[in-house]
Structure formats: structure tokens, C-alpha cells
Amino acid sequence: MKISHLQTRFILAGILLVMTTVVSGIWSAWTFAHLSEVAGRTIQKSQLTTDLSAVLSDALEREDDALLLAMSGDRGQAQKKLDAERLRFAQAFNRLKENLDQPDQTQALAQLAKHAALYRAAGDVLLTTVAPQDAFRWYYQNVNPALRRAVAACAEIRESNFRAMQRAGIRARDDARGATILVIAISAAALLISTLVAVMLARSVLTPIRELDRSVEALRLGDFERRVEVTSRDELGHLAEGFNRMAEALAEFRRSNLGEVIAAKETLEATIAALPDAVVVIDPDGHIVAQNPLAKAILVATKAQGAKIVDDLPFSAGSLRAVREALEGKPTDETRAELTRAFAVRLDGQPRKFMLTAVSIPEFQPGRCGAVAVLYDVTDFARLDELRTELVAVASHELKTPLTTLRMNLMLLGESAGNLTPRQQEILATAAQGCHELASTIDELLDLTRIESGQLRLSRELVDVYPIIDRAIISLRQRFEDAGVAVQVAAGHRPAFVLGDSVRLGMVFTNLLSNALKYSPRGGCVSISVRSDHNGRGPGVLQIEVSDQGSGIAEAFRERVFEKFFRVEQHLQNGNATTWGAGIGLYLCRQILEAHGGTILCHAGDNGVGTSFVLELPSPGTVEQ
Structure with missing residues (x-):
């Protein structure tokens, strides 16, 4: 009969193990208790034999004392004492006879009875027949020798008891050894049975689990035809049946969907190929x-x-x-x-x-x-962009000539400004400023076309950035004063040299300061700081930061502001921007700085207020003047 539940199997195995342990323990306890009982009984009998033989020997000695008392003349007292000791001897003798069970002990007891009877007979003759003057001679010739032989018989009984004890000890040792061997054998048998039960139980559980594990791994690798052999009707058998049903369902699903997967793959490949x-x-x-x-x-x-x-x-x-x-x-x-x-x-x-x-x-x-x-x-778009660039270049060149003439006329008119009214002088200054800004925009557009055509040329020399910054500030000072915005340059270690084109770098600083001015509120401040990490052991990096206190630029636009024609105002949600730029100034700044081997990044200002543009340029170090 097969057990159909793992729980029942484990319970029965546990009961068997417990029963084996209990039986071996009970057998061991009974064996050692029996040995203890036998040893105790043997010791008790031996001790009783020793005590009774001592009583017999003492009773004989006391009888001899009574005979000597009678020979001294006190026959009445001697007779009483003699009767008492003989009674005591008889009682001890009977008890000893019941206690002895070994042949040599029985033989020694018979010898004691014989010699005691001869001793008593000689004593009775001494008391009843022998004349007082012959009493001592009779005593030493007949009574005392008989007494010595009776006492020797008692000693022989004790000796035989000692030999019996030795034999009992040897027998007990042999019995203990045999019992120990038997207990070890029973314990070994119990251990063997427990081990066999454990091994069989483990095998009955682990073998199906291992087979199931191998089948799961095969299924993971795509072998959907793998099945687990059902070897029992317990929970493991049910698990194996469930796995087989799952594998069959997966195999069927794969067969039914393989065509769909292949068709989907071919459709995807055809779609990609058609793009x-x-x-x-x-x-x-x-x-x-x-x-x-x-x-x-x-x-x-x-x-x-x-x-x-x-x-x-x-x-x-x-x-x-x-x-x-x-x-x-x-x-x-x-x-x-x-x-x-x-x-x-x-x-x-x-x-x-x-x-x-x-x-x-x-x-x-x-x-x-x-x-x-x-x-x-983007071939067509690139061609359109090239045409746009060419158009910008042509238009810029065409605008530059009449703009130059206009600026010259305004300058000539400005020389005779003393003949003009204040209002006319103001209009003349505004026109000159407008021409200047338009000329700057045209120059930027021309630089843009040079950059895109790869024709931007730099006139590099060792220049100090502080004078370049000062010239940019001077060119915009009037606009800063009119807007009520302060500009300051943080005191630093001067001079700070870079290998660059002072004109192009001046355009970068002018653009950055102009942007900062556009977006700074009245009463605000635009700050410029210059730092160098040059350590004297080689080329360093010169870091220039331009910060304003305006409304700032959202983080999403801080990289895009360097794109060509990108303007933040176009992406404001409220659409209420009042300041607009051309969208090429920061693009030109990045291109010029990259041509110098530098970088420019946009960050939020201090404490999240305003905007900071950080420029980094390779620096050959600080040159003392």
C-alpha cells in the first residue's frame, strides 16, 4: 500500500524513529537495571554469609568460654551461657544453610556441622563424665582441638564465600560486557533503521523535486516537450501533474502563437524597411x-x-x-x-x-x-538653410554700405550740433544710436554667415581680458545709466591673460552685457567676476561669470538659448514679454568661444535670482607686468 500524502509519510517516519529510540532506551534501561539487581542480590547474600559465618565462629568461641567457666567451678552460670551460645549457633547455622547455594559452600557447611557436633560431644563429656582433676587434660586433648577444627570450618565457609564472590564478579563483568555489546548492537540497529528511514524519506522527496527542477530549467530554455514522470499520488505527484499540464499548455500556446509572432516580426521588418x-x-x-x-x-x-x-x-x-x-x-x-x-x-x-x-x-x-x-x-532643408544663409549674407552686405553712409552723415551733422535745439540734438543722438545697433546686428549676421560657411578667422594674441571687459562696459555705459542698472567688475587678480581674438571676445562680452541689461529691472545690478585656477605648472582655465538680477531663464531653456534664432520670449506661457532679441547673440557667443577652445554655460543666479553665464577659456597663466 502506497502512502498518498507527504504529511502522513513524515508522521509515520517520525513515529518509527521515536519507537526505535524508545525501544532501544527501554531495553538498555532494563538490561542495566537487571545487572544492578543481580549484583545487589549477590553482594547482599555474600555479606549475609560473611556475617553469619562470623556469628558461628563467635558462638563457638563463646561456648569455649562457658566450658572454661565450668572448669573453674561455676557450672550453673556456665551451663546457662553454654545453652545460649549453642542456641545462637543453631539459629545462625540454619540461616546460613538457607543462604548458601554453591556446592563448595554446602560441603564446607557440612564440615562445620560435623566438627561442631564433635566439639559439643567433647564438651558434654567434659561437663558430665570427666573428674575435675582431669578436666584440663581432657580439654586440651579433646575439646580445644575440636574447637579449632570447627572454627577452621567457619573460616573455610568465608573463604568459599569469597571465591563465590569472585566468580559472581567475573560473571557480572561478563554479563555487563554482553549487555553493553547488546545495547550497542540495538543502538546501532536503531541508528541504521533511522538512517535508512531518513534516506528513503529524503529520496522519496528530493528525487521528484530535483527532476522537477531540471524540467523547469529545460522549460526556461525552450524545451516545451519536457515532462516529469509521476511516481506517486502524494502532493509531489500532484505537483508533477500540474507541471506537465502547464508545459502542455505552454507548448500548445507556442505552437498556436508561433505563426502570429513570425507574422508580426515579418510585418515589423517590412515596416522598418519601408520607412x-x-x-x-x-x-x-x-x-x-x-x-x-x-x-x-x-x-x-x-x-x-x-x-x-x-x-x-x-x-x-x-x-x-x-x-x-x-x-x-x-x-x-x-x-x-x-x-x-x-x-x-x-x-x-x-x-x-x-x-x-x-x-x-x-x-x-x-x-x-x-x-x-x-x-x-534633411538634404532639402539643408539646401534651404544654405540659401537662407546666402540671402542673409547678401542682404547684410547690401545694407552695410548705405548704413555706413547714413552713419557718416549723422556724424557730420553731429559736428554742427551747436546750431541745433536740444530736442533736435536728442533726435540726432537717438538716430546715431539706432544706426550703431543696426550696424552691430548686421555685423552679427555677417559673423553668422562666416561661422556657418567655416570662414570665421581669429586673430589670436596674448590679451588681457580686463581691458576687453572695460571697453564693452564703456560702449554700453550710457544705456546702463539710462536704464538705471549698475554694472560692476569684481576685484580680482589682474591681469588675466588668454590667447585669443580681442575683437571677437569683445563681441562676446558686449552681447552678454547687452542681454543682462535687457532683462535687468531698474535698480538692478550686473556683475562680472574673473577667476583663474592656474597653478603655475602648465596651462590653466580662466573662468568669467556674468550675472544679472532679472527674471531668470527656466531650466528647460538654459541649453536651448544657445541655439540659432531661439528666443525665450516665444515660449513664455503668458506671451506678455516686452523685451525681444534677434536670437543670434548667444549662438555667436558659443561659436566664438568654442573656436577659442572654450565653453559657455547658463545657470540660475545666486539664490535662484537672475541668470549667470559662465565662460571658460584656456589660459596660459597670469603674466606679471
Whole structure:
């Protein structure tokens, strides 16, 4: 009969183990109790034999004393004492006879009875027949020798009792040894039975579990035909049946959905292949796992057809960085990249330009992101941008000539300002200022076209930034005073030298100060600080910070303000901006600083008030003058 429940199996195994332990314990206790009882009984009998033999010996000695008393003349007292000792001897003798069970002891007791009878007979003759003058002679010839033989018989009984004790001790030792061996054998048998029960129980449980574990692993690896053999009707058997039913359901599901999965995969591949843009799919480890025909054609055209990982792709450093950020699940701003940074390649003999956008794919693998890189064809947009740039360049050049003439006329008119009324002088100054601002805007547009065409030239020399900053402040001082805004330069270690174009750097400071002035409230302050981490052991970094106390720039726009033609005012929700810019000043600042090997970043001002622009330029160090 098979047990159909694990609980019953464990309970029965536990009962068997407990019963085996209890039986072996009871047997051991009974064996040692029996040995203890036998040893106690033997010792008790031996002690009784020893005591009774001593009583017999003492009774004989006391009888001898009574005979000597009678020989001294006191026969009455001697007879009483003699009768009492003989009674005591008889009682002890009878008890000793009942206590002895060994043959040698029985034989020694018979010898004692014989010699005691002879001793008493000789004593009676001494008391009744022998004349007083012959009493001592009779005593020493007959009575005393008989007494010695009786006392020797008592000693023989004690000796035989000692030998019996020795034999009992040897027998008890042998019995104890045998009992110990038996107890060890029973304990070993109980241990063996317990071990066998435990092994069988463990095997009956672990074997199905191991088989189930191997089957689960096989199922995880895709072996949906794996089944577990049902060997029992207990809970493990039910578990195996449940696993088999689950495996069968999964196999059926796989068979029924495999066609759908394949169809979905083919549909996805066909969709990707039909897209008009180049698509590259990348797994979380940075390996290229899929690409459509246009992407393959681009890689072939750039001799990167063997690309296997992200770093093998022939894209710009910024585009590769955007792909890595997408793999990390970070948002990317590459979609707002300038068209001048488009990826150029010749396809079918025609120049084409593509703009890369990297998008993160959440849960591409459990807990990990993949990425898809899409190359948009921006050839037409790039051509339009080039035409726009050319138009701006032509228009700027065309505007510059009449503007120069106008400025010269205003300057000539200003020389005779003494003949003008104050109102006319004010109008003349305003016109001159407007011409100056328009000329600055035209210069910026021309610089913009030079940058985009790669024709920006820098006249580098070792210059001190403080005079450049001072000239920019002087050029805007009147505007600062009219706006009621203070400007201050923090005292620092002067001079601070950089290797750069003083004119272009002057444009950067003028733009930054002009922007700070536009967005500073009346009574505000624009501050400039210069710091250097040059340590005298090599080139350092010169850090220049321009801060205002205006309304500030939202964090979402602090990077976008450096984009070409981007204006924060266009993205304000209330749409009530009163100050507008052209959107090219900060773009030119970044381009000029990058051409110098520097950077510019936008941060919130101190305590979150206003805006700070931080410029960093390579510095050869501070030169003492």
C-alpha cells in the first residue's frame, strides 16, 4: 500500500524513529537495571554469609568460654551461657544453610556441622563424665582441638564465600560486557533503521523535486516537450501533474502563437524597411541588431558596412553620445541639432544630408533599455538653410554700405550740433544710436554667415581680458545709466591673460552685457567676476561669470538659448514679454568661444535670482607686468 500524502509519510517516519529510540532506551534501561539487581542480590547474600559465618565462629568461641567457666567451678552460670551460645549457633547455622547455594559452600557447611557436633560431644563429656582433676587434660586433648577444627570450618565457609564472590564478579563483568555489546548492537540497529528511514524519506522527496527542477530549467530554455514522470499520488505527484499540464499548455500556446509572432516580426521588418528614413536598432549592450536598407546603404557608402557596435557607426561624437544616452534611458536633445551638423554622405552619386535622432526603447530587455537611431533626410532643408544663409549674407552686405553712409552723415551733422535745439540734438543722438545697433546686428549676421560657411578667422594674441571687459562696459555705459542698472567688475587678480581674438571676445562680452541689461529691472545690478585656477605648472582655465538680477531663464531653456534664432520670449506661457532679441547673440557667443577652445554655460543666479553665464577659456597663466 502506497502512502498518498507527504504529511502522513513524515508522521509515520517520525513515529518509527521515536519507537526505535524508545525501544532501544527501554531495553538498555532494563538490561542495566537487571545487572544492578543481580549484583545487589549477590553482594547482599555474600555479606549475609560473611556475617553469619562470623556469628558461628563467635558462638563457638563463646561456648569455649562457658566450658572454661565450668572448669573453674561455676557450672550453673556456665551451663546457662553454654545453652545460649549453642542456641545462637543453631539459629545462625540454619540461616546460613538457607543462604548458601554453591556446592563448595554446602560441603564446607557440612564440615562445620560435623566438627561442631564433635566439639559439643567433647564438651558434654567434659561437663558430665570427666573428674575435675582431669578436666584440663581432657580439654586440651579433646575439646580445644575440636574447637579449632570447627572454627577452621567457619573460616573455610568465608573463604568459599569469597571465591563465590569472585566468580559472581567475573560473571557480572561478563554479563555487563554482553549487555553493553547488546545495547550497542540495538543502538546501532536503531541508528541504521533511522538512517535508512531518513534516506528513503529524503529520496522519496528530493528525487521528484530535483527532476522537477531540471524540467523547469529545460522549460526556461525552450524545451516545451519536457515532462516529469509521476511516481506517486502524494502532493509531489500532484505537483508533477500540474507541471506537465502547464508545459502542455505552454507548448500548445507556442505552437498556436508561433505563426502570429513570425507574422508580426515579418510585418515589423517590412515596416522598418519601408520607412523613408534610415533606421538602426541597437540592443542594451550596444550591439546593432537590425537596420533597414537605407541604413545599410549609408553604412556601405561610408565604408562602415561591417559595423557591429555603436562605436563602429560613422556618426559625429555628439550623435554617438546621444545614442549612448538613449541606451541609458536618458532624454536627448539631438532633435534640435543644427543643420550645419548634419551627416553628409553620397548616395547614388548624389550628395545627401541626414540628421540623427536617438530614441530610447524601454524594456528592450527586462530592466534594460535599447535604442533606435533614425537618420532623417534633411538634404532639402539643408539646401534651404544654405540659401537662407546666402540671402542673409547678401542682404547684410547690401545694407552695410548705405548704413555706413547714413552713419557718416549723422556724424557730420553731429559736428554742427551747436546750431541745433536740444530736442533736435536728442533726435540726432537717438538716430546715431539706432544706426550703431543696426550696424552691430548686421555685423552679427555677417559673423553668422562666416561661422556657418567655416570662414570665421581669429586673430589670436596674448590679451588681457580686463581691458576687453572695460571697453564693452564703456560702449554700453550710457544705456546702463539710462536704464538705471549698475554694472560692476569684481576685484580680482589682474591681469588675466588668454590667447585669443580681442575683437571677437569683445563681441562676446558686449552681447552678454547687452542681454543682462535687457532683462535687468531698474535698480538692478550686473556683475562680472574673473577667476583663474592656474597653478603655475602648465596651462590653466580662466573662468568669467556674468550675472544679472532679472527674471531668470527656466531650466528647460538654459541649453536651448544657445541655439540659432531661439528666443525665450516665444515660449513664455503668458506671451506678455516686452523685451525681444534677434536670437543670434548667444549662438555667436558659443561659436566664438568654442573656436577659442572654450565653453559657455547658463545657470540660475545666486539664490535662484537672475541668470549667470559662465565662460571658460584656456589660459596660459597670469603674466606679471
